Structures are given as structure tokens and as C-alpha cells.
Amino acid sequence: MTLLAFLLLLALVPAGSARGRHLPKAAISSPVFGPRQVYGVLGGSVTVKCFYPPTPMNRHDRKYWCRQKGSSCLTVVSTDYVAAGYQGRITLTDHPEAEHFLVNISALELKDAGAFQCGVGVNGRGLSYRVTLSVAEAPPVPEAPELFYVKLRSTWTATCGFGKDTAEQRRYLCKKEKEGCRNIINTEQDKDIPERVQLTYEDPPGSFRVTMTQMDWEDAGLYYCGAGEYGKDNTSKELDVFIYEDKNFPHLKTDITAKNGSSASFECLYDPLINSSTRFWCKRKGRGCDTIIDNTGYVKKSYEGRVAMFENPQNKTVTIILNQLQEKDNGSYWCMSNELRDLQSSTELSVIPGEPTLTGKKNVEAQAGSRVNLTCCYPCKYYSFEKYWCKWSNTGCAMLPAQQQGLPEPGDTCNRSIRTAVLSLDPLAKEDEGWYWCGVKRNGVFGETMAVKLLVSTGRDAKLSPELLDVDSSHEAGAVPPGGALSDAEVRKGAAPESSDESHGSNTLALVLGPLAGLILIVVTAFAIVKYRQLKRSDLVSVGSYRTNISMSDFESVRDFSASNSVKESQETPMGGDEFITTMDTPESAANTTKAKRSSKEDADLAYSSFLATSSSIAQGSAGGDSAALDVSPPQDRV
Template sequence: MTFLAFLFLLTVVPAGSARSRHPPMAAISSPVFGPRQVHGVRGGSVTVRCFYPPTPANRHDRKYWCRQRGSACLTLLSSDFVAAAYQGRATLTDHPEQEQFQIHISGLEPGDAGTFQCGLGVNGRGLSFRVTLSVAEAPPVPEDAELFYVKLRSTWTVTCSFGEGTAEMRKYLCKKEKDGCRKVIDSYQDEDPTGRLQLTFESPPGSFRVTMTRMDWEDAGLYYCGAGEYGKDSTSKELDVFVYEDKNFPHLKTNITAKTGSSATFECLYEPLLNSSTRFWCKQKGRHCVRIIDSTGRVEDTYEGRVAAFENPENKTVTIVLNQLRDKDKGSYWCMSNELREQQSSTELTVVPGEPALTGKKKVEAQVGSQVNLTCCYPCAYSSYEKFWCRWSSRGCAMLPALPPGLPQPGDGCDRSARTVVLSLGPLREEDEGWYWCGVKRNGAFVETMAVELRVSAGRDAKLSPEFLDVDSSHDPGAAPPGGAGSEAEVRKGAAPESSSSDESHGSNTLALVLGPLAGLILIVVTAFAIVRYRQLKRSDLVSVGSYRTNISMSDFESVRDFSGSSSVKESQETPMGGDEFITTTDTPDSAANTMKAKRSSKEDADLAYSSFLATSSSIAQASSGGDSAVRDVSPPQDRV
């Protein structure tokens, strides 16, 4: 029963899936690859190319060309040998940098036809490929298939040209199968659903190029590129593709899934030695690929601050980071090169709903001369990872020093269950405006990034973001914070004035608090002294009047509120005009008593003013010092008669 179930599963699993998981027998038996069929004409020449994996052993191993004789293979050419029949007309040349060696035979004769092997090492050890050579008496001869030796997971690129007469015809690539030629891609096809194929038109007219990335075992085989329709038009070309595995070839991600608002990391191959080559990263739209960023420092305007490239010479890769992901960012992205086309690759990006792991303010506004802290919150899962801040530019993102991770601060707008990594900037200059990235790395690889846009305004009335205005809502919106200076959160956030201005304001406010009550105290002392002096003078005048006019008593003046406005109170007695002598009177006992009463009343008023002055000054002093104690009673001194 188990065996029957296994057979049933084999019939259900698609053949393509099985082939994609396991290499074909040809790839297992021998990694050497050459042409299946070679055609020549009598008197002409042929060139046979045989490919081999570029391992150190293969580069220095013996290469050979031998004729198949039953189970044996007779050597005709090798790295250090040439058979007598091939002397002067055959050569074997090794090209290890191109991962191939070539056999060139001229002066072809019918006896040169047959079945041969090109291989490495010792004859018959398996590292070889079988080739059939045919020699025709006269032309024409069939065109040999173009060979392509492609690494697993790499990119295959082919260019086909059929002349200007085919410029308006349909261009296609199909794969040879038992029941015909299956269409792979054509010029009438708007978009490839797999995201790993491109067909682009080349110069001169009638030429086109096909690029296929993420090569798998099932992609090996015979292909045909052509113009028109396969089988009905003679404009086609045979392509023979062999896929082999290179253990040193990096395993790049081909599918990425990321959350909205987070970031995605892409890997591209590049060759550091070819500095003249231009590498670029683009997004596929139909038959076109819209360039986003390239190695010259050019960045598409709509992606400014969102995308950056980081070169890794040690493993010959370029890391592309795209953050602030949106739903429209999903699609197929390509790593391209104008020279090393086999190093091109594509990656499919899928954006799903969700919350990013890194959070914080995405846009921050501040003014010139202020201090600002950019904060980035990360979950506990990232606690052991490397955190960083960097300054974004079209050439990359230069790393910046960051404060040690800590708990969120008031006004940061961060989840208090998370932790933060802080970048402190200031005093700000206009050139500090731009994009800053916060990120997390693990073992040197980017895990996630977040972009923050900093805008620096030059005016005092610059608009500030809410996170810089950390003022208690209970206060009047138009009033300054308590104490007349910015709160601690404001200074830390960079929205308060410069530190020197803040110190001056604080000092002037303190001075005002000290001098204000003192000035009030001095004013009260002067006022009290003036009142006492005025009343003493007034009483002195009244006494003089009492002395001068014995018929007016002191009680008459005190009982009248406005003695200057009532003529009935003032009984005047004038002296003769121009008189030289004063009228003197002798004080009677009644007048002396009145005089003593006036003096005592003047002293009581002075004591009362003095008591009022002491009570008022004590109250002001206690209010300025913040004390809550009551003003103590001060009794006027006892009169001494």
C-alpha cells in the first residue's frame, strides 16, 4: 500500500516541480558542457567550445579532445599533445577566465566526422561531453546552436538579430518540447506574470534581447528565438542552454514579503574590478524597467530619502534598502548591469498590511540654532541587534553616532513598552536639513530601517512640530510656560531658544523677582514717610492757626471732611494790610489744653502710619519669599505725656 501511495504522489506532483528540485542526469554525471552537434564543410574549419566549472582544480587540470571508439576514447588533442593526423591544423586553447576551452580544426576532411568527447582530467572519468561532428561536401550547412553555460540561480541573457526587414514583426522566445515549441515570452506580451523575464528591443532595428533570471534546473534545454511565428517563418535561431551548480555562487533572495510602512532589503551581484560598468536598480512595468537608483548616484525623485545602496566588496554584492513601503511598491525589481549581464537578477516584492517594527516621528521640523533628538523605537525582539543612525544621500547612508538605547522620554510619541535609540543634533544649521535613517542590523545584514525627514527653518516664527511643544494643556495657550522659560522636554527636543538666550532670560526673570518686591518696599517706605510728614506739617499748621485763632478748635477741623470747600467753617480774621506789628495773645488754660490735644492727635496719627507701614512691608516680604505665615501684629508705642 505504501508503494502504491508513493506512485500516486508521483503522478500528482507536477513534472516541472520535480525537475526544479532535482538536477537533470546530465548535470549530475558531468558539469562539462559543449555543443551536441557541430556542422562543417569540406576544406573549411570548425570551432568547438567546451565549458567547465571554474574551480581551482579545473582551471589547472588537463583538457582533451578524443574520438569515441566503443567504450574507449582515443586522444587527438590535449593540453600538451597533438596527434599526427592533426599536426599543423588543430589546436586546443584553454580560457580559464571564460570558464571554457576551445578546439579549432581547419582543413576539414570527411574522415574528421564522427563522435567525439571534450573533457577534463583522464579520458573516460566522466568529466566530459559528447559531441557529434558532421562534414558536408559543399555549403550550405545548418547553423550550429548557440551555447549558454548558466549557473544555477543566476541570469541568462541572449540577443537575437534578424535584420531591419523584421523590425515590425513579432519577436519571440520558445522552448523546444515534445509537442512543439512552448512560448516563453514575446513582444506582444505586456507583462511577465513570473516577474523574471524581460524582452527589450536593441539596435539595429530587428534586434531584441531576452533576459531570464533565477535560472533553475528545469530551464536547461533547447530554445528558439525568432521573428514572426515559429515553424512558419525561417527567421529563427537555436539556443542550447546548460544549467550547472556553482557552490560559490551566492544564494540570493528571489521573493520578499514585507509590511506596510516597514522596509525591504534586496541583494544584487556586482564585480568590483569593473569600475567602468554602470549598475542600476529598477522596477519592471510591462516591457520596461523604470530606473530607481544607479551606481552614479542618480536617484529617481519620487524615491528620494526612501532608497539607498550599500556595496559589500567582501562578497561582491550590493544591498538595496527600500523603506516606507506602500501597497503600490509591490512588484518585480531588477538588478541590472550594462556589462555583466549574467549578474543581473530579479526579486519579487509583496507588501502586506501590518505595523512596522520600528516606529517614531517620520517628519520633524525645527529651527536654526535649536537642539533636536530624533528617536527610533524598537521592540524587545531587537534588543540584542546592532542599532544605527545614518545620514541619507544619493550615494548611500553615512553612519552617525547615536546615544545608547534607553527608555522612551516624554513627548517622544513612542510606545513605552518599546526601547529607543536616539540621534542628537544641534545647534542646527540649514545644511542639517534632509533625511536620517534609523536601522537594525544582525550579523552585518540589514533587518529593518526607518526614514525620518528633518526640516530646518531659518525664522524665529518657524512652524514647529507638535512633538517640540511639550507644554501642559492646562495653561493658557498663549501664555509662556511657568518660570518664563522652556520646559525640560522643550529643551531636550530642541524647540526652545538657544541655551545662552535661555540662561539670559532665566537670569533676567530671577532679577525681576528680587528687585520687584524691593522696589515696592522702598515705594511704601517713601509713601509712609510722606504721609507722616504731611500730617505733621498739617497738624503744625493747625496748631499755629489754633494759637493764632483761639476761636477755632482742632475738633472743628477733624469733623469736617472738606474744610477747604466750606466757607461756613472758615471764619477768617485778617490783619491790617501793611501792618508792621504782630498781634500777640497770652494763652489761656483752655487754649493750652487745646494745643496739647492737637499735639497728641498728631503723634497718634504718626504711630498709626508707622504700624501700617510695618504690617505692609512684612506682608510683602513674606509674599516674595513664598512663606505662608501670617503677618505678626505690631502695636504702636505707648504715648508719653
Template sequence: MTLLAFLFLLTLVPAGCVRSRHPPKAAISSPVFGPREVHGVKGGSVTVKCFYPPTPMNKHDRKYWCRQKGSSCLTVVSSDFVAAAYQGRVTLTDHPQENHFLVNISALEMSDAGTFQCGVGINGRGLSFRVTLSVAEAPPVPEDAELFYVKLRSTWTVTCSFGKETADMKKYLCKKEKDGCRNIINSYQSTDVPGGLQLVFEDTSGSFRVTMTQMDWEDAGLYYCGAGDYEKDDPKKELDVFIYEDKNFPHFKTNITGKVGGSASFECLYDPLLNDSSRFWCKQRGRQCGTTIIDNNGRVQDTYEGRVTMFENPENKTLTIILNQLQEKDKGTYWCMSNQLREQQSSTDLTVVPGEPSLTGKKVVKAQAGSRVNLTCCYPCKYYSYEKYWCRWSNTGCAMLPVQQQQGLPQPGDACEPNARTVVLSLDPVTEEDEGWYWCGVKRNGVFGETMAVELQMSEGTDANLIPEFLDVDSSHDPGAVPPGGAHSDAEVRKGAAPESSDESQGSNTLALVLGPLAGLILIAVTAFAIVKYRQLKRSDLVSVGSYRTNISMSDFESVRDFSASNSAKETHETSMGGDEFITTTTDTPDSAANTTKAKRSSKEEADLAYSSFLVTSSNIAQASSGGDSAVLDVPPPQDQA
């Protein structure tokens, strides 16, 4: 019973789903591909094109065209042989760079009709394709189908033209099936066009182009492009499409899911050798691509400013386009287009769902010129081994900037979980030219992943200093200061810091720090000079001897005192020179000597006291200057000697 139920469910599975998982038998047994039928006229000529897989061995291996006779196939022509019956009217030309070879048969005879094989290598190896040749007595003959040898997951592009008289007729592409021709796309469709399909009118009237991306196994078969109605005798053309697998051809994602507010990365192919080729990215509108969102020439649609950028990777010939700040309206099909190598064009379906992006942080930061700004980006543990980066966005790309990652929160107020890690971009000082968009992102093995965009806005006034992202801190007193342009964690520096309220307050503090020590030094010098002069005046006596007035220093008296300390009295005899002679004799009594000594000691003690006061005052001034505050020295006036 269970087996019957399984078989019943299997019958409900669409045939297309089954075919998409497994290649058709023809693709497995014969990767060589050619026309199913070839039509010629007696006396005329035909050319047969046969494709082979682009491997180095196949490029240099033997190519052949043989006629089937029963179970054997007799060689007509090969890379180094021509049968005698076909000498002079059959040739084989190999084009290894284009992965095909051509067989041309001229002077057709009715006996040339039959079943042939074109192949690579030795007969019977399996790398061959069966071709039927028909020869008519006279024209007309049916038009041969156009062949397309398409890589798995690549893009197929076909151009059909039916003349100016069909300019107003419906254009279509359909696939031949048992019950008719199934519509793929037509020019009357404006909505409900499947993703990965385009129908574009060419400049020539009556000509159009159809592009299909992400070709799969079930897309192989016969197609018809035409004008008008397939069921009628309106003009149409047969197209024969063969799908083969190239191991070297990259397979990109065809469906991407992003979260609201997050980002999505799209990968495309491009050839770095074609410098003159134009590459652009657009969103599908109806049956064709809408306005270009971004291209390699620096054009970005205004509504996508700061949201989209393009990275080229010449090493693996890929192009990465990142769209961030996702919104629900962004869902749809996006195309990587090029004016050359149309097989490298591709499409990707984007789905946007609710959720929280993995990269978090402030999306808008306001700053004031001259301050320091920290742009923070928090990432979860799943991105621990990924490469992190900050870049400066512009319409020509996103230039990488130096960053440093830190564990933990760089400062209070960041919208990050405690166990999150942070990448910080520091701008010190920030200028008007720094205004714009900055991107934080992760990548692994050269493949770009999730991103987050931050807009830096320059504000007027001083309100910006109140934002935690930046504080104007003197780097000379900051143990964690880094050169401008570096990135670091600023948690320790900013903890407990109080921002200045205005530029004026910052200027006044700076002026006080400069003028305070200078004023202190001037006061110290003036005070020292005054004290020295005061001591010199206090320590000198004016003595009158006869007709002379002489200033005698106190040091002289001290020397005399030290020399005759044991004497209790001192005599002085002076004789006048010239005039009347007289003798003046002075004799000091013990009482008078004691009074003299007492007066002399009082003068020295006062000088020592003044000098000690000078030292204390100088120390206070030095301490006040080191604290950034100015001090005023009050010098007491000298007291009269007792």
C-alpha cells in the same frame, strides 16, 4: 490504499516543480559541456567549444579531444599530445580565465565524421561531454546551436539579430519541448509577463535582447529565438543552455515580503574593479524595466526621494538597495542592472502585506533653528544583538552618524512599547542645513536589515519648542548634557522641564542673570563707601583752643581714656605763642567727666550699629544676587547725636 493516494497526488505535482529540486542527470554526471552536434563541409574546418567548471584544479588540468571507438576513446589531441593522423590540422587552445577550451579541425575529410568527446583530466573520469561531428560533401550545412554555460541562480542574457527586414515582425523566445516550442516571452506581450524576464529592442533594427534571471535546473535545454512565427519558415536561431552549480556563486533571495510602512532590502552583485560601469535599479513595467529609480551616479527619481538608497560592499562584491516607507503599490519585480557583466544582473519579487513594522518612532519631526532635537527609533528585543545605526540620507547614499542606544523610553510621548529599546540621534543645536531625511536601521554581519525613515522639517516661529523632541536647555546646568552631534537618552533631563514661549523671554532671562549680580556688587561698593565716610564724620570732634582750630580723632580720645581710665577728671593747659600772654585753665568736675564719657560712648555705639547694619544688608544683597534677582539697598539716614 494510502500508497495509491500518495502516488496519485504525486502525479498531480507539476513536472517543473520536481525538476527544480533536483539537477538533471547530465548536470550530475558531466559538468563539462559542449555542442551536441557540429556540422562541417569537406575541405573546410570546424571549431568546437567545450566548457568546464571554474575550479583551480580544472584550470590547470589536462584537456583533451578523443574519438569514441566502442567502449574506449582514442585521444586525438590533448594539452600536450597530437595523434599522428591529425598532425598539422588539429589544435587545442585552453582559455582558463573564461573556463573553456577550443578544438579546431581543418581540412575536413568525410572520414572525420563520428562521435567524439571533449573532457578534462583522464579518460573515463566522467568530466566529458559527447559531441557528434557531421561532414557534408558541399554546403549548405545547418547552423550550429549557440552554447551558453550558465551558473545556477545567475542571469542568462542572449542577443538575437535577424536584419532590418524583420524590424516589424514579432520577436520571441521559446523553449523546445516534445509537443512544440513553449513561449517564454515575445514582443507582443505588454502585460502578464513573468517576473525575472525582459525583452528589450537593441539600437540595431531587427535586433533584440532577452534576459532571464535566477536560472534554475529546469531552465537547461534547447531554446529558439526568432522573428515571426516558430511554426513557419521564419528566421530563428537555436540556443543550447547548460546549467551548472558554482559553490562560490552567492544565492540571493528571489522573493521578499515587506509590511506596509516598513522596508525591504535587495541584494545585488557588482564588480568593484569596474569603476566605469553603471549600476542602476528599476521596477519592471511590462516586458522591460521602467524608469530608473536609483543609480550609482547619484540620480534618484523624484517620487522616491528619501525612500531609497544604495550601499556598496566591495569586500564581498555585493550591492544593497533599501526601499522603505513601503506602500501596497510598491509590490512587483525589481531589477539590479549593469552595462557590464550582464550575468550579475538580477531580479527580485516584492510582496507588500499589512502589518506593523518592527522599528517605530515619529516619522515627521518639526524643529526650530538653534534648539536641540532628538530623533528616536525604537526596536524590539529580537534586534537586541543587531548593530543599530542612524544615517543622513542624500541622493548619493546615506552617511553614517554616531549614535548611542538606550534601554527604556527617552521621553514621554514616544510611540514605543515600555519594553522596547531606543536608539537616539541628538542634534544640538539644529541648523537649517540639518533639514532632510534621516534613517534608523539595523544590520548583522554586514547585511542590512529593516530601516525607518524620519523627515526633519525646519519650522518658523516658536511653536517648535513645544514638541517633546527638543527643548532649549542650558547645558551648564544639565548633568546629562553631551556635545553636539552626540546621541543619548534625554528622559531625566526633560522630566518636568517647561519650555520657553519665545526667544524674547529667553533673552530677558539671560540679561537678568548677567545684570543682577553686577548691580548688586555696585550697590555694595557704594554703601560701604558711604558707611565708612559716615563713621569717620561721626567719630571726630571739632575742638577750639585759643587761636587754633584742630580736628581730633575719636581714636585719640579712646587712647587717652584707656591710658587714664582710673582718673575721674582731666586737665588741659595750653599757652599761646606770641601776642598777649594769658593762661587758660580747664578743670573737669566729676559730673562733667561723666557727661563727656556718656557722649563719647553714644557716638561709638552708633558707629557699631551702622557697621552691623552694613553687614546684614551686604549679606541680603549677596543672597539676592545668587538667586538671579536684583536687590535695592535702602540706607537709613544718619540720626542726630543725642
């Protein structure tokens, strides 16, 4: 029962998954690789190329070419040996820097044909590859396939050419399988093009190049590149691809997922020490690739301020950072080189909804001569990361000093929700305008970034950003610093003196507003007189911290009530700490109240006379020396 369940589970495993888990037979048996079949002509010569991994041991180990006889393999030639019968007509040359050695056999004889092995070390150790040599009596001989010894996760590039007569024909690359030759890419293909494969035209006409990145174990095998239709036109070339693993070869990310509005970092295997190599980064479009940035200073216009290239000489890589991500940035991006084609790579970018981790104002406008703070807020998880500011340009992003703010006290744990990295520019100049990047990195590896666009205005009407600007008030336009006069530079920053036209406009405004102010004053005075007459029988009484008007009729009703009571009473009501006291007096106190009322009327008359005199003086002063003076006369009817 258990065996039956196991077989059922094995049957459900996808074929593709199983193929991806198991290595090809050649890769399992030996990392040494050579041609499967070699052809020569009687009396002519043949050269066999055998590849091997460039480890320190393999570089200095013995290389050999042996003839297979039964279960043994007899050495024909090695690094320090040549067998009898081959003296003077066979050589073995090692090229460790190119990861291969060459075996050349001249003056071929028919008896030279047979099964051979090329290998590294001692015969039979397993680091060898089987090669069949065929010797024909006369030409022609079949063309041997071109060999490619490709590192796992690296890039394979092949160039095919069939003459200018085929320039208008369809170009293709297919992989040989049992059912035929499976299409990989062709020039008539408009959809379902693999993201890690591209086909480009080359010179001379009729030539083209195929590039395949992120090579995996299942990519090993026989391929055919050609013009026209495979099997119909006699214009094709056999390509034999072998995959081996180099543990020192870095494995790059093949897929990156980033949030909308944030950034993504792409690592490219470039060698910065090779200055003659042109390195560029592009986005896959159809069968080609649209260049975005290169190491010569080119940046596509629509990507200005968004993309930058950082070289890392320590690990011989280049990091490409793309920020301000949008949904349209989804796609496949390629690291390309005109010379180091085996170091090319591709990465698939997926932009998903979400909020970026680094936040701050993305567009800042400030006035020249002021001080501006560009603020980058980062979460607690980036506390131990290195924070940086840099100024973007077509050639990169130059690092700038950044002031850290919001850091915890010594001994404090990282439990606060937000901190800031601030770039201060003081005084601000016109040449400071441009793009500034804030970012984090750890152990030299670049992380998330945020871009800020700074605009610098030089006019008086420049819009400042109060959220990000920190301008010293003592240096504002027109302000005089304490204890001294303005310097020449500060005078230039201050407001310009008013022109004669502005002064004339101010005088005209005073002539109009002066009489109008006097008229308003007369109306207010008349209203005050009427109000006074209405309230002349009322006194003001303080209630706590408020003031209110209480009519004398209320006091009279209280007085009448108290006349029926010969005993003096007092009631007190507390209000918020203050006391509101109502006293009920005897009839004798009414006379004192009437006297006080008359005294209040006399005081009001005196205050009214003083108010009219003051109003006349104010009306005359509002004219400010103008030729037309306003004549304010007191009312004829005096109270």
C-alpha cells in the same frame, strides 16, 4: 496493498514538482558542456568550445578531445599531446578565466567526421560531453546553435538580431518541447508575462535582448529567438542553454515579504571594483523595467528619501533598501548592469498589512539654532544588533554617530519592551534639513530601516516639535543666562525689540483699559457694601480647614434652649482630625455676645473707610500718568 498505495501517491504528485526535484540528465552526468552537433566544410576548419566549472582543480587539470570508438575514447589532442595524423592541423587552447577551452581543426577531411568527446581530467572519468562532427563536401552548412553555460540561480542573457527589415515584426523567445515551441515572451504579449523574464530592444534596429533571472535546472534546454512567427518565417536562432551548479555562487532571495510602513532589503551581485560598470535597480513594468536608482547618483523623484544603495566590497555585492513600503510597491524588482549581465537578478516583493518594528515620529519640524533629537524606538529583539543613523542623499546614506538611550544596566537581561537610538543635532542649521534614516544591521547585513523627514525653519513663527525637541531653556530667545549677559549670538537668537508702532499701540491700549478698570472697581465696591449689610448680623466661624457663615439667629435659638437648663453643657463632634465645638452658654453670656456684635460693626466701618481710600488711590494709579484722570468719589450715604 502497500505497493498500490505508493503508486497512488506517486500519481498524485504534480508533474511540475517532480520536474523541479530531478536534475536534467546532462547536469547529472557531467558539469562539462559543449555543442551537440558541429558542422564543417571539406578543406575548411571548425572550432569546438567546451565549458567546464572553474574550480581550482579544473583550472589546472588536463583538457582533452578524444574520438569515441566503441566503449573507449582515443585521445586526439590534449593539453600536452597531439595524435598522429593531426599534427599541424589541430590545437587545444585553454581559457580558464572564461571557463572553457577551444579545439580548432583545420584542413578538414571527410574521415574527420564522427562522434567525439571533450572533457577534463582522464578519459572516461565522467567529466566529458559528447559532440558529433559532420563534414559536408560543399557549403552551405546549418548554423550551429549558440551555447550558454549558466550557473544555477544566476542570469541568462541572449541577444538576437535579424536586420532592420524585421524591425516592425513581432519578436519572441520560445522553448523547444515535444509539442512544439512553448512561448516564453513576445512583444505582443500584454499579460501573463513571467516576472523573471524581460525583452528589450537593442541597436541596430531589428535586434533585441532577452534576459531571464534565477535560472533553475528545468530552464536548461533548446530555445529559439526570432522575428515573426516560429516555423513560418525563416528568421530564428537556436540557443542551447546548459545549467550547472557552482557552490561558491551565492543564492539570493527570490521572494521578500515585508510589512506595510516598514522596509525591505534587496541584495545584488555587483562587483564594486569594476567602476566602469553602470549598475541600476528597477521595477518591472510590462516587458520593460522602470529605473529607480543607479550608482551614478540618479534617483527617481517619487522615490527620494525612500531608496538607497549600499556597496559591500567584502562580498562584492550591493544592498538596495526601500523603506516607507506601501501596497503599491508590490511587484518584481531587478538588479541590472550594462556589462555584468550574468550577475543580474530579480526579486519578488510582497507588502502585507502590519505594523513596522522600528517606530518614531516620521516628520519633524524645528527651528534653526535649537537642539533636536531624532528618536528611533526598537524592540528588545534588536538589542544585540548594530544600530545606526545616516543622512540620505542621491548618492547614498552617510553614516552618523548615534547616542544610545534606554540600554539595560550591566548584567541586566533584555526584558524591557522598548529602547531608543537617538540622533542629536545641536545647534540645528538650515543645511541639516533633509531625510534621516535609522536602521539595524548584523554582521554587516542590513535589516529594517525607518525614514524621518526633518524640516528646518528660520523664522520666529517656526513650529517646534515638543515630543522630539530638547531645547535648553537658558538659551531660549530673550532669556538671560545665569550670572552673565547674553552673547552676540544669543542676542541675534532673541526676540527683536518692539517697533515704534508697537509701542504706540500699547499706550493707546492703556488709555482705554485704565478708566474701564476704575469703573469695574467701583461696581465691585458697591457690591461689597450691599453684601456687608446683608451679613452684618453674622459672624465667621472656623470649621476645620473651611470657613462658613453662621447666622446669629442660630445662636439665639441655642441661647433660648440653654435658658431652661441651669447646667452648662458642651458637645464635641470630631471631623477629620479637627473639632467642631458648639457651646451653649448661660443668659449672662448673651450680653457679651451683643457687645462683640457692636464691636464688629465698628471694626467694619473702619475697614470700609480704609477700603474707599485704597480704591481711590488704585483708580488714580491705573491712569498711569495719562492726561485724563478718573475721579472716584465715595458714596454720599455712609453706614
